[in-house]
Amino acid sequence: MPAPQIVTRDLNLWIGEKHILKNINIEIPKKEIAAIIGPSGCGKTTLLKCFNRLIDLTENVKVKGKVIVDGENIFDPDIKMIDLPRIREKMGLLSQRPYPLPMSIYDNVAYGPRIHCRLKKKDLDETVKHYLEAAGLWNEVKDRLKDPATSLSVGQQQRLCLARGLAVEPEVILCDEPTSALDPNATRKIEELLVKLKKDYTIILVTHTLRQAKKIADYAGFVYFGELIEQGPADEVLVNPKEKLTKEYIQG
Amino acid sequence: MNFRTTEENIFKILMFISLIAVMGSLIGIMAVVLIKGGAALSIGMVTTPPESGYYLGGEGGILNAIVGSVYLASGATVLAFFISIAIAIYLQREFTSSKAAGIIRTSLDMLWGIPSIVYGVFCFIVMMYLGIGTCLLAGIIALTMIEIPIMTRGMDEAIKMVPPELKESTYVLGSNRIETAIKVVLRQGLPGITSAVLLAFGRGIGDAASILFTAGFSDHIPASLFDSAAALPTMIFFLSALPSPEVRDRAYAAAFILLSIVLLISLASRLLTNKFSRYIIK
Numbered sequence: 001m002p003a004p005q006i007v008t009r010d011l012n013l014w015i016g017e018k019h020i021l022k023n024i025n026i027e028i029p030k031k032e033i034a035a036i037i038g039p040s041g042c043g044k045t046t047l048l049k050c051f052n053r054l055i056d057l058t059e060n061v062k063v064k065g066k067v068i069v070d071g072e073n074i075f076d077p078d079i080k081m082i083d084l085p086r087i088r089e090k091m092g093l094l095s096q097r098p099y100p101l102p103m104s105i106y107d108n109v110a111y112g113p114r115i116h117c118r119l120k121k122k123d124l125d126e127t128v129k130h131y132l133e134a135a136g137l138w139n140e141v142k143d144r145l146k147d148p149a150t151s152l153s154v155g156q157q158q159r160l161c162l163a164r165g166l167a168v169e170p171e172v173i174l175c176d177e178p179t180s181a182l183d184p185n186a187t188r189k190i191e192e193l194l195v196k197l198k199k200d201y202t203i204i205l206v207t208h209t210l211r212q213a214k215k216i217a218d219y220a221g222f223v224y225f226g227e228l229i230e231q232g233p234a235d236e237v238l239v240n241p242k243e244k245l246t247k248e249y250i251q252g
Numbered sequence: 253m254n255f256r257t258t259e260e261n262i263f264k265i266l267m268f269i270s271l272i273a274v275m276g277s278l279i280g281i282m283a284v285v286l287i288k289g290g291a292a293l294s295i296g297m298v299t300t301p302p303e304s305g306y307y308l309g310g311e312g313g314i315l316n317a318i319v320g321s322v323y324l325a326s327g328a329t330v331l332a333f334f335i336s337i338a339i340a341i342y343l344q345r346e347f348t349s350s351k352a353a354g355i356i357r358t359s360l361d362m363l364w365g366i367p368s369i370v371y372g373v374f375c376f377i378v379m380m381y382l383g384i385g386t387c388l389l390a391g392i393i394a395l396t397m398i399e400i401p402i403m404t405r406g407m408d409e410a411i412k413m414v415p416p417e418l419k420e421s422t423y424v425l426g427s428n429r430i431e432t433a434i435k436v437v438l439r440q441g442l443p444g445i446t447s448a449v450l451l452a453f454g455r456g457i458g459d460a461a462s463i464l465f466t467a468g469f470s471d472h473i474p475a476s477l478f479d480s481a482a483a484l485p486t487m488i489f490f491l492s493a494l495p496s497p498e499v500r501d502r503a504y505a506a507a508f509i510l511l512s513i514v515l516l517i518s519l520a521s522r523l524l525t526n527k528f529s530r531y532i533i534k
Contacts, residue, residue, distance in 0.1 A: 052424065054420055054423060054424065057345065057346065057416070057419070057420065057423070059345065059349075059350060082428075084423075084428075085423075085426040085427065085428050086426070088423055088424055088425075088426055089424075089425065089426030091424065092424065093420070093421065093424040095417055095420070095421065097417070099415065099417045099418045099420075099421045099533065100533065101418070101421070101422065101436055101533075102418075102436065102439045102440045102531045102532045102533050103439070103531050104531065111422070111425055111435075112425040112426060115425070115426060115427055115431060116426060148530050148531045149531070149533075150531070150532075150533055150534065161421065164421075164425065165424065165425070168425050168426055
């Protein structure tokens with residue numbers, strides 16, 4: 001097994017008085033698809049939001065423990081607010097519902113490159129084209145790049161969000177039930193893209209459809225009411241789990 | 253007829269009555285102002301300042317008040333805009349705790365409720381202390397103070413409507429708080445922000461009590477910030493207090509001009525916002 005990309009050490013999280021995550025020790029392998037499965041409302045999304053410190057936007061949050069990304073504990077008290085963009089741009093995010101920015105299709109993809117470096121118009125055009133191609137959207141939108149992003153279908157919007165995230169050149173793609181708002185056809189496209197992308201990116205996929213996890217995941221973790229019950233290669237955890245709780249969940 | 257259809261019908265009728273009451277007031281005001289002031293309206297009225305004897309029925313117009321009002325209200329709206337937008341952005345979760353934001357919002361609501369004459373008297377005292385006296389600048393400051401709570405609360409509500417997931421997605425792309433606020437939040441909140449500015453402008457151009465003490469009154473078009481200036485509301489106030497009925501009709505004509513300015517500006521900015529809101533996430 002290659003060295004892990006993200007490691008958590010005794011990660012505990014409270015929102016107000018509620019203990020949401022309990023002693024999470026998970027190891028996310030590099031350049032594979034790691035699925036995090038579990039029932040709704042058990043802390044999967046919260047765990048995902050810890051990986052890029054998006055959790056900071058929630059009120060009354062208290063975090064204890066470490067999240068180590070590339071050898072750096074991102075919850076180190078020495079890390080100031082000003083460092084957060086640097087931590088966050090390592091991770092792309094696909095959320096449950098696509099949220100395109102209130103701009104044109106072109107500007108959505110160009111948003112990241114524009115804030116990180118000054119590119120010439122020609123280079124920016126190339127970058128936008130490159131990432132729209134990577135998200136399998138270029139052929140559908142190449143003639144209407146100036147149209148509002150909202151003019152796309154939901155499935156296309158989700159792929160636009162993927163292109164927008166890839167344009168920041170992240171190492172990790174966090175997916176929070178990225179297909180829950182999509183029809184089967186759009187779902188299949190996203191799944192195929194994720195499989196294609198794992199060559200270059202570490203992918204963390206939060207999902208509650210077991211079928212999706214079985215289909216594309218290489219590694220899996222089962223979270224149950226804030227605790228990580230089991231983790232390991234996907235064909236072990238999802239097919240022959242060791243723990244009784246996992247077994248019950250998988251068999252429905 | 254069962255209970256539920258009766259209930260539905262009662263509420264339908266109530267809603268219709270409310271609509272009639274609101275639309276009726278608007279149409280009623282326009283009609284009265286036009287009927288009473290129509291005779292006094294003329295090109296000269298909007299192109300010349302009052303000549304001697306204007307208030308007794310003599311020649312001239314109210315250009316001084318039109319220009320004064322435009323100066324006062326636009327000056328105040330521009331000043332209030334920059335202050336309000338800064339406060340409204342600051343009130344977001346990322347910048348301030350919800351407890352502090354709650355205190356600020358309550359204070360703004362209290363400021364909103366203070367009668368404008370109080371702002372006028374307050375600014376008058378401050379200006380006297382500074383040795384400036386009644387002038388255009390003092391009027392602009394008083395109106396700015398009146399407009400800030402209205403504008404800020406309006407913008408605040410518009411910004412609150414921006415979905416948190418939209419903000420999250422820009423943070424994920426590596427934006428900091430300021431970039432997110434300016435490039436995404438303000439863009440998404442644009443229609444609501446425009447409404448807030450318009451609401452404040454309307455209040456600013458229509459207020460008489462606060463500028464009575466601060467801007468003073470003058471028959472001349474103000475040439476500098478330190479000249480006293482007339483405004484349409486104060487002009488209406490003076491004209492309608494005069495004994496001669498023909499002169500009193502001029503007050504209605506002035507009111508018509510005031511209404512036209514407000515209507516024109518709100519139409520223009522609606523059109524402008526529609527043009528820009530093409531990209532907004534619904």
